[in-house]
Amino acid sequence: MGVITKKIKGTEDVLPKDSYRWQFVEDVMRKESAAYGFKEIRTPVFEHTELFARGVGQTTDVVQKEMYTFDTKGGESVTLRPEGTAGAARAVLEHGLVNDSLPIKASYFVSCYRYEKPQAGRLREFHQFGLECYGTQSPVADAELICAAQSIFDRLGIKQLRLEINSIGCPTCRAEYHKALKGYFGGCKDELCDTCNSRLEKNPMRILDCKSPVCSKIAGGAPKITDYLCDECKEHFASVQKYLDAAGVEYTVNPTIVRGLDYYTKTVFEFVTDFIGAQGTVCGGGRYDGLIEELGGKHLPSLGFAMGIERLLMLMDKQGIEIPKPSTCDLYVAVMGESASLKSFEIIKAVRSCGLIAETDVVGRGLRAQMKYADKIGAKFSMVLGDNEIEQGKAVIKNMSSGEQTEIVLDDTFAEKFMVLQLADVDSFKL
Numbered sequence: 011m012g013v014i015t016k017k018i019k020g021t022e023d024v025l026p027k028d029s030y031r032w033q034f035v036e037d038v039m040r041k042e043s044a045a046y047g048f049k050e051i052r053t054p055v056f057e058h059t060e061l062f063a064r065g066v067g068q069t070t071d072v073v074q075k076e077m078y079t080f081d082t083k084g085g086e087s088v089t090l091r092p093e094g095t096a097g098a099a100r101a102v103l104e105h106g107l108v109n110d111s112l113p114i115k116a117s118y119f120v121s122c123y124r125y126e127k128p129q130a131g132r133l134r135e136f137h138q139f140g141l142e143c144y145g146t147q148s149p150v151a152d153a154e155l156i157c158a159a160q161s162i163f164d165r166l167g168i169k170q171l172r173l174e175i176n177s178i179g180c181p182t183c184r185a186e187y188h189k190a191l192k193g194y195f196g197g198c199k200d201e202l203c204d205t206c207n208s209r210l211e212k213n214p215m216r217i218l219d220c221k222s223p224v225c226s227k228i229a230g231g232a233p234k235i236t237d238y239l240c241d242e243c244k245e246h247f248a249s250v251q252k253y254l255d256a257a258g259v260e261y262t263v264n265p266t267i268v269r270g271l272d273y274y275t276k277t278v279f280e281f282v283t284d285f286i287g288a289q290g291t292v293c294g295g296g297r298y299d300g301l302i303e304e305l306g307g308k309h310l311p312s313l314g315f316a317m318g319i320e321r322l323l324m325l326m327d328k329q330g331i332e333i334p335k336p337s338t339c340d341l342y343v344a345v346m347g348e349s350a351s352l353k354s355f356e357i358i359k360a361v362r363s364c365g366l367i368a369e370t371d372v373v374g375r376g377l378r379a380q381m382k383y384a385d386k387i388g389a390k391f392s393m394v395l396g397d398n399e400i401e402q403g404k405a406v407i408k409n410m411s412s413g414e415q416t417e418i419v420l421d422d423t424f425a426e427k428f429m430v431l432q433l434a435d436v437d438s439f440k441l
């Protein structure tokens with residue numbers, strides 16, 4: 011097969027027969043987050059490279075190794091978004107939303123691009139659903155955000171997803187922690203990978219998130235951030251937990267979670283599963299009190315999360331969660347000859363305007379082939395239109411599963427009568 015009929019490594023297609031699975035989870039996400047007061051934001055797929063370098067952080071894997079960055083014909087450096095938070099924050103600033111009443115609650119669906127090694131659950135183009143809440147430092151917002159993610163998983167019927175939380179403190183308590191980490195990792199400099207060695211001075215916390223087996227083994231014995239939190243951060247973290255307890259959300263405190271993006275402060279959390287192999291983090295998020303300021307805005311404590319839709323679908327599949335199949339064709343009108351074909355256009359238009367699914371022949375097939383097609387697409391009812399039917403002004407509608415036949419007049423009341431017939435069938439099916 012030639013190169014143009016092969017997709018790029020690390021990308022996936024969603025075919026028409028499978029797209030209902032995506033639509034189902036997206037629908038649940040949209041409805042559930044709306045119940046928490048979040049409204050959708052849509053931002054461009056590419057942004058100035060500088061936005062991600064600043065927002066996500068120069069010393070992160072994402073910025074150092076994974077971004078799709080290129081120069082445009084105009085000589086500007088642009089980057090395909092590796093995540094959704096920076097773009098949403100940029101839009102919030104650009105449109106002055108920070109001057110509206112706070113908090114601002116935004117949700118998003120984004121495709122993301124990261125030059126990673128493709129494997130199960132790790133793609134180069136993947137999709138995220140995320141929530142962002144700008145303009146609150148209250149721990150209630152942290153708990154509410156986590157509850158929103160939990161509600162989505164509950165609605166989707168997902169089980170055995172562990173919620174792990176941590177606090178990575180504020181710049182004040184982190185200064186002490188950085189010193190401790192530098193001391194610890196400095197002692198095993200020679201064993202750390204090159205990237206981690208370069209992180210030692212500027213951002214030693216990043217070493218805790220390194221995927222190399224040697225580094226992560228060393229990281230296992232590193233000092234824990236929870237022992238270095240200042241009073242304010244400690245209190246904030248305790249309060250988040252109090253609210254989660256009140257909401258009946260189960261969690262464990264895992265002091266090793268640091269998250270892979272530099273903008274996080276205080277609360278960080280992950281939803282993790284053992285069902286889908288090594289790439290088991292389905293959702294990650296936390297507080298990013300410094301991000302808006304970093305991007306040139308005023309100090310605006312904020313927080314958010316993103317969940318990977320591909321990993322979520324993999325998990326639902328592994329757990330055998332059934333996703334309702336979309337309805338198939340309600341009426342297929344088979345036609346013989348041009349005048350029948352023209353009449354069928356009138357009829358299916360009326361049926362469609364009642365909210366039903368109707369199809370007719372658009373290929374020019376013979377009658378037998380048309381009926382075969384109707385069967386294949388699972389049409390619930392079919393009808394044959396020829397010169398006879400048009401002359402007599404009526405046609406026979408066949409219930410494809412029971413074989414029952416009903417005659418309907420081909421006038422303005424057709425769609426209405428078909429609706430009644432179809433509803434009666436739905437009712438009898440239910441009984």
Ligand code: ATP
Nearest residue numbers: 126131132133136270291292293294316317318321
């Ligand atoms: P990981 O530790 O698995 O690399 P991450 O910390 O890089 O994840 P985030 O940047 O926080 O992930 O993104 C949030 C979510 O997006 C992840 O929890 C995951 O579900 C999904 N995700 C991240 N990278 C990929 C990828 N390359 N392919 C598919 N999904 C991804």
Ligand code: MG
Nearest residue numbers: 071072126270
């Ligand atoms: Mg990653």
